[in-house]
Amino acid sequence: MRVRVLGSAAGGGSPQWNCACPPCRDARRTGRNRTQDTVAVSGDGTAWFLLNAGPDIRSQILATPELAPGPGLRDTPLRGVLLTTAELDHTIGLLSLREAVRLTVHATPAVSAALQTAFPLRSMLAQYTDLDWREMPERLELDGGLIVDRLTVGAKRPRYATGTPGEGWVSALRLSDRRTGSSFVYATCLPVWTDAFDAFVDGAAEVLLDGTFATDDELTVMTGRPGSAAGMGHLPIVDSRPHAARHPGTRFRYGHLNNTNAMAGDDVVSDGTDIF
Template sequence: MRVRVLGSAAGGGSPQWNCACPVCQDARRTGRHRSQDTVAVSGDGTAWYLLNAGPDIRTQILGTPELAPGPGLRETPLRGVLLTTAELDHTLGLLSLREAVRLSVYATPAVSAALETAFPLRPMLASYTELHWNELTDHLVLDGGLDVRRLTVGAKRPRYAAGVAGDDWVSALRLTDTRTGASFVHATCLPAWTAAFDGFVAGAGEVLLDGTFGTDDELTRTTGRPGSARSMGHLPIVESRPHTARHPGTRFRYGHLNNTNPAAGDDVVADGSELLADR
């Protein structure tokens, strides 16, 4: 199994274009930039799937040799996209994939409804490519020997979808290589560590967790803007770390960092990080 972090930042990236917080200023000075949250996964190293498709997807694909096209003229190793939310920073990149000969997208009913009506990305995309829109069920099997399990972890709607019904808005995904048994959990939007989620990550080789904010009050402390991490649907790092101790055989790392979050270290991913590489 191959897992490559294409983008490690929350919406807006880091540095964010209109932000002069200390983290953004340091990113501009050092050139240590983060693009927006997207992960590429493959069971066999040939068939690849994207977990979300952020606005930076074109640059991310061009910077990832494993996703280069060929040998056919329009042949690509990209088999599809699995959406874990309907947020703009996880879906706008689909429009950049409109040149595909065909494109498969997997989404829950709530996410699909939002992208059909509130923000009609789905019909727009269907005007440009052969679009195969599939339900992201609790269990599916993908090309390359990937077994996928899904768990609803949040019911927070995007702002633009306030009137759309449903409760399966935010998903965690567990992907397992059917040949080797290696497994990876993607949960970069996690509002709470529930008993169900604790069972979901048990036995996984590696978990990519929500690292949006370090503390619940980070945004207000840093920018003066109102809003806590929890109110925005994100479990802060300081509150999730104690839970990881119950799973000593699993490696936990953090992604989807907000531009205000200065977190660094071995458990924080960067753009281009490869997970499960040493397992």
């Protein structure tokens, strides 16, 4: 199994274009930029799938040799996209994939409905490509020997979809290699660590966790704006680390960092990090 982090930032990237908080100033000074959260996975190194499609997807694909087209004129190793939320920073990049001859997207019914009614992304895409939009069950098999298990972890709707009914708004994914049994969990939007999530990560080799905020009050401390990590649907790193420590056989790393989050270290991923 191959897992590469294409983008490691939350919505807006880092530095955020209109922010002069200390981490954004430091990112501009050092050139250590982060693009928005998207991960590429493959079971055989040939058939690749995207976990979400952020606004920076075009530049991320161009920076990843494994995702280059060929040998045919329109051949591409990208076989599809799995959406874990309906948020704009996880879905708007689908519009940049409209040149595809065929585009396969997997999403829960709630996410699919939001992207059809509240924001008609599906209808727009269907005008440009052969769009194969599929419901994402709790388990599916993908080309290349990957098995995907899905767990609903949150009920937060995007702002544009306020009032839209449904469940399964925020998902965590566990991808397992059919040949080796090795598994990877993607949970970059995690509002709370439940017993169900604890069981979901148990035995995984690697987990990419929600690293949006270091602490619950980070946004207010850094920018003076009201708001908490919990109120925005994110479990802060300081609260998830004790849970992760109860799984010593699993390596936990953090992605989806907000522009206000200055954390760094071996357990914080960057753009281009190879997890497997």
